[in-house]
Amino acid sequence: MTLMRFFTRTRFWAVLLPLVFVHQALQAEIRETSVWWLPRNVNMFGHEIDFIFYVILGLTGVTSVAVFSVMIYFLVKYRARPGVPAIHSHGNNTLEVVWTTIPVFIFLALAIYGNEQWTQMRLRQPPADAIPVAVVGEQFGWNVRYPGPDGKLATMVASKVGKENPFGVDPADPAGADDFTTYNEVVFPVDRPIRLYLGSKDVIHAFYVPEFRLYQDMVPGRVYDFVWLKAEATGNFQLACNQLCGQGHYKMFGKLSVVPLAEYETWAKGKAPTKVSVQETKTTAPVTVAER
Ligand SMILES: [Cu+2]
Incomplete structure (x- = not known):
């Protein structure tokens, strides 16, 4: 009775209903589409x-x-009724x-x-024309490494991944000389397979993009080189860590855009280190550290 009175006489609903609407509005803000049902799918799989x-x-x-x-x-x-005998069933x-x-x-x-x-x-082996992209989680953000004009990423070695070397690469690796890195910024071209190299610098994180229907835990000490995707539509999404990885877990998200190939190439060209800065990087800091 007391509980009933709480629901009927207090301002319970007057408080709850606006909260529900505010919550839905926030959800709509976070998600690109479809608050009530599955987010749209943009991945081949x-x-x-x-x-x-x-x-x-x-x-x-x-x-x-x-x-x-x-x-x-x-x-x-x-149901039990006076005068009606019970039926005893022994199965069928x-x-x-x-x-x-x-x-x-x-x-x-x-x-x-x-x-x-x-x-x-x-x-299955990713297609040969897949663009390799390394994504390494850390408390609390995403280090991303792209290949330069040679289309090759420096080899990632799990045992070398650490504070100063998020991608676990050998600074002398020629494939990595033209690589460029971003922080919390991921851009993928549409209709091109992407082969991911996932890793973690510290604790377990998870690469999760609902619109890609893609989820992969990243346990430190491993490099996951078997995850690939192909986006079939352009759009802006969120790469949010999906493993509770510490106090700043809530803010561990990156901007993820899928753009036309030409736009991706322009973006990559703008990011690619010039020959000079590669030389400078090599003499001053032997290890590439992700941009902050
Ligand atoms: Cu995380």
């Missing part, structure tokens, strides 16, 4: 992931409606076999399909 999501949602949705309908019907129909073998066999085949189909999609996403 996302179609299959969304497909299996809808299949599972449909199966479990139909099943739960059916189960609850039968349950409520039986609750009412077989046919029913048992049917409702065990059908789910077995459904789960098998889901497992086989899911396994095949995972193979495509993570076990």
Whole structure:
């Protein structure tokens, strides 16, 4: 009774409802599209992931409606009534076999399909024209390394990743001489495969972009070189860390843009270190440190 009075007589709703609306407005601010449903998908692999999501949602949705309908019907129909004797059921073998066999085949189909999609996403070699991009998480931001005109990234060695060398590269590596780095700024060209090299400087972080349907934990001491993607549409997204990685976790996010190839090339040219600055970097600081 006291609880009822709280809901009906206090200003509970007057306080709660505006909060709900403010929360939704903030959500809309954070997400580019679709506050109520899945964010839009812009990755090549996302179609299959969304497909299996809808299949599972449909199966479990139909099943739960059916189960609850039968349950409520039986609750009412077989309720205790004076003078009506109880029915003692000892099971039904046919029913048992049917409702065990059908789910077995459904789960098998889901497992086989899911396994095949995972193979495509993570076990297949990325296409040869994929642009390599290294992303290394740290408390609390993203170090990003792009190849220069040679299209090659310096080799990343997990054991060399550290405070002063976020990408774990050898400063003498010729492939890395023209690499350039950004901080909390990621730009990908549309319709071009991107091969990621993911790592962490300190604690576990996670590369997570809902619009790419892509999630990968980054455990320190490893380089993840098997994650790749291909964006099919342009747009601005957020690369937000999805592992609680410390007190500043909430602010660990980078701007991620997918742009036309020409725009990407212009952007990269503007970032690429000139020959002179590479020489300077080599003599003054042997290790490339990400820009702040
Ligand atoms: Cu993090």
